[in-house]
Amino acid sequence: MTIIRNIDQKCPVCGKLSSQPVLSSTNAMDYPDLDLRPAEMQRSTMSIWVLECPHCGYVSGNFKNETQITEDFLKSDSYQTCDGIEFIGKLSKRFYRAYLIAKESEDSVKCFFNLIHCAWDCDDKNDPNATRIRKLAIEQFDNLDYDESERKNYLAIKADLLRRSGEFDRLVKEFSDIRIGEEIYDDIIQFQIQKALKKDTECYTVGDVKKSTMIK
Structure with a gap:
């Protein structure tokens, strides 16, 4: 409420x-x-x-x-x-x-x-x-x-900023080798990369990422 x-x-x-x-x-x-x-x-x-x-x-x-x-x-x-x-x-x-x-x-x-x-x-x-x-x-x-503990959130935000602003190639280049070490964050980055390869600028949620991993 x-x-x-x-x-x-x-x-x-x-x-x-x-x-x-x-x-x-x-x-x-x-x-x-x-x-x-x-x-x-x-x-x-x-x-x-x-x-x-x-x-x-x-x-x-x-x-x-x-x-x-x-x-x-x-x-x-x-x-x-x-x-x-x-x-x-x-x-x-x-x-x-x-x-x-x-x-x-x-x-x-x-x-x-x-x-x-x-x-x-x-x-x-x-x-x-x-x-x-x-x-x-x-x-x-x-x-x-920012603190190292905040790195995962900032990287997640940056990946979304790049994709939604149409910076597809830059997103793929910068994030292809990044591994955060937490499953959900690594899944989010891979999801962003896949959407970038399709030149998709739509808004997605963490729930969409979870659904995509369940389908796999």
């Missing part, structure tokens, strides 16, 4: 109060997508993963955190126009602006995941910018700083 409540929060940039949604609880009832996008009901909470100040336009997952971002940055052409990208959805714009803030703050992990979330909303809106945003996320991959 998903529970959302609204509370007044102060923007860390302009200092003004606004009512913002806060997620109290949720759950996921099925397998995630191969880029780890959660299933429902958690899937439908994405609209509150990043908050937006209605006064100055600052966006963040949490207004309680301090920031070095200034109002001048929020008024910049890059921020206001999302680098000239004409997104269909308002949420896509919000996630892209969160990426720009993370980039300004030199937070590579937040850059990466805000772009992925932006691509997810583009998918939901049938926005062709989804491919462009996934390619931008791929460019961020080499800058990521």
Whole structure:
């Protein structure tokens, strides 16, 4: 069950109060997508993963955190126009602006995941910018700083980003010799390779991988 409540929060940039949604609880009832996008009901909470100040336009997952971002940055052409990208959805714009803030703050992990979330909303809106945003996320991959324990998840995400953005040859080349050592992750990579060889950019879930291995 998903529970959302609204509370007044102060923007860390302009200092003004606004009512913002806060997620109290949720759950996921099925397998995630191969880029780890959660299933429902958690899937439908994405609209509150990043908050937006209605006064100055600052966006963040949490207004309680301090920031070095200034109002001048929020008024910049890059921020206001999302680098000239004409997104269909308002949420896509919000996630892209969160990426720009993370980039300004030199937070590579937040850059990466805000772009992925932006691509997810583009998918939901049938926005062709989804491919462009996934390619931008791929460019961020080499800058990521993550623990070895997280490697399997990041590789799974990268494989899906490559396939869904049409980088089929690159996916096959980079992942053909990768072995993670956990059956489900190795099955996911082999599934991605097989779909790449068929030039398939569709969305698949971990459940689809499990079904394919059962058929074999």
